Amino acid sequence: MVKARKIVLVRHFQGPPRTEDFRIEEEDLPPVKEGQILGEAVYFSVDPFQKGHTAMHKVGDTFYGAQVARIVESRAPGFPVGRHVVAYWGWRDRTVADVGSGRPEPPLYVTPPRLVPHLGDLPLSLSLGVLGMPGNSAYFPLLDICKPTPGEVVAVTGAAGAVGSVVGQIARIKGCTVIGFAGSDAKVKWLKEDLGFHHAFNYKKTDVSTALKQAAPDGVDVYFDNVGGDISTAVMSNMRYRGRIVVIGAISQYNDLEHQKLVNLPFTFLAQQLRLEGCSVARYHDRWEEGISQLTKWVRESKIKYRETVTKGFENTPRAFIGMLRGENFGKAVVKL
Ligand SMILES: NC(=O)c1ccc[n+]([C@@H]2O[C@H](COP(=O)([O-])OP(=O)(O)OC[C@H]3O[C@@H](n4cnc5c(N)ncnc54)[C@H](OP(=O)(O)O)[C@@H]3O)[C@@H](O)[C@H]2O)c1
Numbered sequence: 461m462v463k464a465r466k467i468v469l470v471r472h473f474q475g476p477p478r479t480e481d482f483r484i485e486e487e488d489l490p491p492v493k494e495g496q497i498l499g500e501a502v503y504f505s506v507d508p509f510q511k512g513h514t515a516m517h518k519v520g521d522t523f524y525g526a527q528v529a530r531i532v533e534s535r536a537p538g539f540p541v542g543r544h545v546v547a548y549w550g551w552r553d554r555t556v557a558d559v560g561s562g563r564p565e566p567p568l569y570v571t572p573p574r575l576v577p578h579l580g581d582l583p584l585s586l587s588l589g590v591l592g593m594p595g596n597s598a599y600f601p602l603l604d605i606c607k608p609t610p611g612e613v614v615a616v617t618g619a620a621g622a623v624g625s626v627v628g629q630i631a632r633i634k635g636c637t638v639i640g641f642a643g644s645d646a647k648v649k650w651l652k653e654d655l656g657f658h659h660a661f662n663y664k665k666t667d668v669s670t671a672l673k674q675a676a677p678d679g680v681d682v683y684f685d686n687v688g689g690d691i692s693t694a695v696m697s698n699m700r701y702r703g704r705i706v707v708i709g710a711i712s713q714y715n716d717l718e719h720q721k722l723v724n725l726p727f728t729f730l731a732q733q734l735r736l737e738g739c740s741v742a743r744y745h746d747r748w749e750e751g752i753s754q755l756t757k758w759v760r761e762s763k764i765k766y767r768e769t770v771t772k773g774f775e776n777t778p779r780a781f782i783g784m785l786r787g788e789n790f791g792k793a794v795v796k797l
Contacts, residue, residue, distance in 0.1 A: 462489040462498065466522045466552035467777055473514060475715050476785060482523065482778040489556050492533050497573070499529030499545060501553045504774075504795040505588040506781040507622075511714045522550035523778075526593065528576065528584055529555065539575065546587050547573035551777050553797060571745065577752070582759065583768075589622050589792030590759060590766040596751040597708060597741040598626035598684075603634075604744075605737055606682040606704040610635030613676045615695050617663070618686030620647035622792035623708060625655060626755070627684045629764045632656050636682070639675050641668060641691060643787045650790060655765060668694035679703065679732070687712045696734070697726040705736040711785070767791030 463486055470483045492498050505526040513524050526548050534541050536559040548571060549555040559573055576587045589595065608614050614631035618624040619640025628638045628651065640651045640660040651660035659675040661668070668691050672680060679700030685692050688710030696705060713720055728734065744751065758764040769789035771780035777795045784793035 462554060462556075463487070464489050464552050464554035465774060466550065467774075468520055469514060469517060469523055471519055473511070477511065477778070477782050479778050479782065484775060489554060492535050492556055494535050495560060496556055496558050497531050497536050497539050497545070498533035498554065498556050499547060499549070499573070500532050501527045501529045501549075501555075501774075501797050502544065503528045503585045503588055503797065504551055504777050504780075505593075506771075506777065506784050506793045506795060507594075508709060508711050508714065508785065510781065511785060512717060515717075522552050524548070524550045526588055527551075528587055529573075539573070544576040544584060544587070545573035546576060546592060549573075551774075553774055574748075577756075579756075582756075585768060585770070585792075585794045585796070586759070586766060588794055589768060590626055590764060591752055591756055593741060594622035594792060595626050595755045596744060596748060597623045598630060599751040599755060600741065600744040600747065601706045601708055601739045602627050602630055602682070602684055605706045605739055606684065608634050608636045608682045611637075612681035613637045613639065613679070613700070614682040614684065615639040615641070615672065615676070615680045616684040616686065617641045617691050617695065618709065618711065619651055619657065619660065620644075620790055621686065622789075624684070624686050625651070625767070625791050626764060628657050629655055629758075631682070632658075633758065633763055637676070639672070639680070641671075641695075647790060650767070663691050669698060672698040676700075682706075684708065685710075689713055693726065696736075697728055699728055699732050699734050701732045703732060703734045705734060707736065707738040708741075714785075769793045771795045773797070 614636045616624045616627045620642035631638045638657045640657045641663040648660040651657040661671045683695050683705040685707045686709040689712035767790045780795050
C-alpha cells in the first residue's frame with residue numbers, strides 16, 4: 461500500500477497563520493484506476509490566495525494549493541510516467557487523482573492537472589511561478605485589461621513578488637516607464653539594478669504619494685494593484701487622465717477579510733475618468749498556453765528575469781507560507797520536497 465503525507469488545517473486562522481495551525485498526517489492511497497495517475501510532489505507552491513481560501517475548507521482538510529508532481533504511475537492516456545504535472549492537489553506528497561477532474565471557475569480555482577511543457581534547462585519550479593499561474597496573473601491583466609502603450613507610466617505594488625516582478629518587466633518590454641513599490645531596501649535595489657524598473661520605493665519608509673509626484677509628475681497611466689489598502693488609495697490618487705487600474709490582489713487586507721472598509725474613491729476617478737477592474741486569472745483559463753508560451757520566450761531571451769525563494773523540506777511548508785505572507789520572499793516562494 462502506498463502511503464501519503466499531507467499537511468492539514470488544525471484550526472481556522474485567527475489573524476496571520478501560525479505553524480500551530482497545521483499538522484502532518486499520513487494516509488493510505490487507493491490503487492490507481494482507469495483515467496487516473498499517481499503523482500509524487502517535487503515542489504509545492506505557497507501563494508497569498510491560500511490564506512483566504514482556507515475559509516472555504518473544513519478543519520482537517522488537506523491545505524489547498526498547487527504543486528508540481530512527477531507522474532510515477534499512470535492509467536491515463538497522454539499522461540506518461542516520468543512527465544510532470546501542475547496540479548491543485550494541496551500540500552500532500554503523493555496523490556492518486558483523475559486527470560479530467562477540476563473546476564476552473566471561481567471561487568474554487570481547481571483546474572485539472574496540466575502537463576508541464578518540456579522546459580529544457582529551465583527549472584521545473586518555474587511552472588509554479590513565472591511560467592505558471594503567477595506569470596499569467598501578470599501577463600493577462602496587464603496586457604488584456606490595462607493595455608499599456610509605449611511611453612506610459614505603469615505602477616505596480618507587491619513589485620518584488622511572484623506576480624509584481626513579472627508585471628514590471630512586461631511593462632518595461634512594452635516601452636513603459638515602470639515604478640515599483642516593495643517592502644525592503646534590498647527588494648528595491650533588486651528591482652532597479654537587476655530587473656530594470658525605472659523607479660522603485662520601499663513603501664515602509666517612503667510616502668507613496670510623494671514618491672509618485674517625483675517619479676511621475678504627470679501621473680500614472682496604469683496601476684497594477686497587488687496589495688490594496690492605503691498604498692493603493694495613494695496610487696489611485698495620482699492617476700493620469702483615462703488611467704486604468706486592475707485589482708489582482710489585496711494582501712494588505714487578507715488578515716481581516718470581514719471588517720474591510722469601503723472608502724470613498726478619490727475624486728480623481730471622476731476628474732481623470734479612470735477605469736478600475738478586478739480580475740481573477742481563472743478568467744484566462746482558455747488562453748492559458750498563450751501566456752505561458754510568450755513568457756517562456758521572454759525568459760529564454762533574458763528579457764524577463766526570475767528569482768525564487770526556495771524552502772527545503774515538506775515539513776517546512778507552513779513556515780514558507782507564513783514567511784511569504786510576511787514578505788520574506790524575493791520573486792516566487794516555493795518549497796522543494
Ligand atoms: N487575482 C488573481 O487571479 C491572483 C493570482 C495570483 C496572485 N494574486 C494576488 O496577487 C498578489 C501577489 O501575489 P504573489 O503570488 O505575487 O505574492 P508575492 O508578492 O510573491 O508575495 C506576497 C508579498 O506581499 C507583500 N505584502 C505582505 N503584506 C503586505 C502588506 N500589508 N502591504 C503590502 N505588501 C504586503 C510582501 O512583499 P513586501 O516585502 O513588498 O511587503 C510579500 O512578499 C496577492 O495579493 C495575491 O493574492 C491574485
